[in-house]
Amino acid sequence: MRRRAAALSGDSKQHCSQATESGYGASPMLIFIMKRLGFMVVIMIVVSLALFVILELSPGSVATKVLGPYTSEEQRNLWLEQHGYMQPLYVRYFSWLGNFVTGDFGESTRFKVPVSEVLWPRLWNTAILGFWVFAFMIPISLVLGILAGMREGSRLDRTISVASIITTSVPEFASTVIVSAIFVFWLKWLPGTSSMTDGFSFKELILPVMVLVIYDFGYVARMTRASMAEVMTTQYIRTAVLKGLRYRRVILKHALRNALIAPFTVIVLQVSWLLSGVIVVEFFFGYKGFGALLLEASLNDDIFVIEACAMVAVFVVVVGRLISDVGYQYLNPRIRFS
Amino acid sequence: MSHATATTIPAPSYVAALVRVLKSFALLRESWVGMIGAGIVIFWVLVAILAPFLSPFDPLATLQPYAKPLTPFAGGGTFWLGTDHIGRDILSRIIWGSRTVLIYAPLAAFTAYAVGIMMGVAAGYFGGWIDDLLSGIADIILSFPVLVLYIIIIATFGASPINIILAITFATGPVVMRIVRGLVLDLKNRDYVAAAQTRGESSWRIMLVEILPNARGPLIVDACLRLGYVIITIGVLGFLGLGLPPPDPDWGGMINETRQMAMFAPHMTLFPCIAISSLILGFNLLADGLREISLRD
Numbered sequence: 211m212r213r214r215a216a217a218l219s220g221d222s223k224q225h226c227s228q229a230t231e232s233g234y235g236a237s238p239m240l241i242f243i244m245k246r247l248g249f250m251v252v253i254m255i256v257v258s259l260a261l262f263v264i265l266e267l268s269p270g271s272v273a274t275k276v277l278g279p280y281t282s283e284e285q286r287n288l289w290l291e292q293h294g295y296m297q298p299l300y301v302r303y304f305s306w307l308g309n310f311v312t313g314d315f316g317e318s319t320r321f322k323v324p325v326s327e328v329l330w331p332r333l334w335n336t337a338i339l340g341f342w343v344f345a346f347m348i349p350i351s352l353v354l355g356i357l358a359g360m361r362e363g364s365r366l367d368r369t370i371s372v373a374s375i376i377t378t379s380v381p382e383f384a385s386t387v388i389v390s391a392i393f394v395f396w397l398k399w400l401p402g403t404s405s406m407t408d409g410f411s412f413k414e415l416i417l418p419v420m421v422l423v424i425y426d427f428g429y430v431a432r433m434t435r436a437s438m439a440e441v442m443t444t445q446y447i448r449t450a451v452l453k454g455l456r457y458r459r460v461i462l463k464h465a466l467r468n469a470l471i472a473p474f475t476v477i478v479l480q481v482s483w484l485l486s487g488v489i490v491v492e493f494f495f496g497y498k499g500f501g502a503l504l505l506e507a508s509l510n511d512d513i514f515v516i517e518a519c520a521m522v523a524v525f526v527v528v529v530g531r532l533i534s535d536v537g538y539q540y541l542n543p544r545i546r547f548s
Numbered sequence: 549m550s551h552a553t554a555t556t557i558p559a560p561s562y563v564a565a566l567v568r569v570l571k572s573f574a575l576l577r578e579s580w581v582g583m584i585g586a587g588i589v590i591f592w593v594l595v596a597i598l599a600p601f602l603s604p605f606d607p608l609a610t611l612q613p614y615a616k617p618l619t620p621f622a623g624g625g626t627f628w629l630g631t632d633h634i635g636r637d638i639l640s641r642i643i644w645g646s647r648t649v650l651i652y653a654p655l656a657a658f659t660a661y662a663v664g665i666m667m668g669v670a671a672g673y674f675g676g677w678i679d680d681l682l683s684g685i686a687d688i689i690l691s692f693p694v695l696v697l698y699i700i701i702i703a704t705f706g707a708s709p710i711n712i713i714l715a716i717t718f719a720t721g722p723v724v725m726r727i728v729r730g731l732v733l734d735l736k737n738r739d740y741v742a743a744a745q746t747r748g749e750s751s752w753r754i755m756l757v758e759i760l761p762n763a764r765g766p767l768i769v770d771a772c773l774r775l776g777y778v779i780i781t782i783g784v785l786g787f788l789g790l791g792l793p794p795p796d797p798d799w800g801g802m803i804n805e806t807r808q809m810a811m812f813a814p815h816m817t818l819f820p821c822i823a824i825s826s827l828i829l830g831f832n833l834l835a836d837g838l839r840e841i842s843l844r845d
Contacts, residue, residue, distance in 0.1 A: 261700075383800065
């Protein structure tokens with residue numbers, strides 16, 4: 211059915227562009243975006259409620275976590291009184307939510323500073339890491355996926371597919387150990403930690419980026435391959451080949467435009483995966499990023515940091531999903547013009 | 549098949565099901581990738597079953613710390629893969645650790661599948677508000693990066709086998725649900741479903757007996773992939789120090805305990821890494837082979 215839709219997309223495009231000119235064009239897209247935004251807000255509210263209930267349902271345990279296990283009953287009660295924990299749950303939730311929205315995440319019990327002071331620099335470090343991961347992962351996976359999908363079943367296709375299965379089968383925590391054994395232990399080329407204690411150093415970023423790229427490129431390459439292989443079987447590509455166009459031109463001008471729509475959404479959605487992946491890599495290499503912060507916070511019962519990290523993570527995922535949905539709508543002519 | 553059941557007394561359904569399963573495994577011969585995958589998985593299953601006979605030492609006994617691979621042990625035997633920092637034989641720990649992973653991963657995947665299938669068939673078959681509600685729940689759970697979700701659950705409720713299985717079910721169930729829902733939406737308009745409805749069969753019977761078996765192909769492929777992910781998850785949790793409690797050999801935990809020594813004694817971490825990666829690779833190759841075969845016909 212999709213094949214037929216692709217073949218039809220040529221004339222449906224013409225047909226629908228008239229509708230766009232007569233003034234209806236922008237509004238369905240806008241309505242779609244508004245709907246998605248509304249949905250996003252609902253998800254954030256439900257997630258915040260769930261987090262709040264899990265972590266702060268009983269004030270007594272909050273006080274124990276904040277003040278430590280060796281405090282007296284009076285100390286805890288005093289703290290609860292001062293911080294408004296004697297109020298009913300819903301009042302606490304709304305005041306917590308209000309503070310949260312205005313960027314007041316409370317105070318980290320471990321670092322004894324406001325959470326936002328720890329969180330934003332850590333998030334920025336992870337953004338740097340993520341940027342380089344994407345900068346390498348996207349070209350590698352797209353090129354490999356296109357090469358494999360161009361001639362389905364060829365030896366190149368089989369080789370790339372099997373290689374990508376193998377690299378995605380090695381979990382990040384195993385590949386951190388393997389790459390550091392090779393590059394740190396045997397070759398002694400790279401440092402084994404990425405704590406960046408003497409300022410930013412690109413050399414320390416190489417191994418974390420390498421591990422994440424190795425683990426992730428295979429998945430995106432496989433998605434690209436599937437999309438490319440599907441496009442290559444369509445009638446319009448066959449027509450282009452049969453009318454005598456050069457193969458290179460068929461691929462670059464005709465096939466890629468449709469084949470890259472699906473990988474686009476896959477790549478944007480990898481942001482969610484990356485936020486998981488960085489936890490392992492940052493933990494192993496001692497990189498001062500968001501993932502390591504969340505892990506340390508969970509191991510030390512630093513609940514306000516956990517809440518802030520989780521909310522930020524969910525926010526990033528939901529925004530990523532919004533971008534991928536809207537981008538898919540925009541890139542896909544069948545949807546854009548209908 | 550239909551005329552066979554009409555003319556002869558049908559064999560008990562579980563026998564037929566078993567024959568079908570065996571036949572589908574015989575089909576694997578057509579895909580060498582799938583064969584290799586099946587071989588690796590069967591290898592580890594055998595290792596896990598035969599652990600008491602294969603393991604040269606007690607996995608918990610502290611014998612001789614920091615022995616390099618192939619070091620002979622004074623008390624007889626050889627440390628084929630060396631020992632770890634407190635002197636436990638790594639080969640024996642890997643062999644016993646295969647039991648841990650091959651018990652918990654399938655168990656967690658199974659519960660995740662049970663929950664996901666129930667949610668998915670209900671959402672796909674009933675539609676309406678049930679679908680909205682279940683899909684909404686799935687959307688919310690899937691808004692968390694998986695590992696963030698695991699860390700929060702395990703950090704809040706503690707690391708125990710039950711909690712790890714529950715956390716995996718909680719995080720993986722919605723993924724399965726979405727796949728099942730999509731399959732059910734496609735299948736529920738078939739004629740045999742309409743026939744069952746006309747016969748007056750109950751909704752759950754239609755969902756689980758009429759629709760679900762016809763969705764098994766993609767689900768089996770996904771289950772193999774999902775098992776790989778669950779093994780990664782159990783490994784990651786062990787690696788982050790949130791996994792099963794220490795004394796029992798657990799591959800992720802072994803890597804975590806010895807990663808500090810990785811710079812001068814890499815054998816301690818490398819072998820468990822190879823073990824866990826090979827098992828995941830086995831399931832992934834198996835899934836790929838099964839998919840290839842299912843696409844062929």
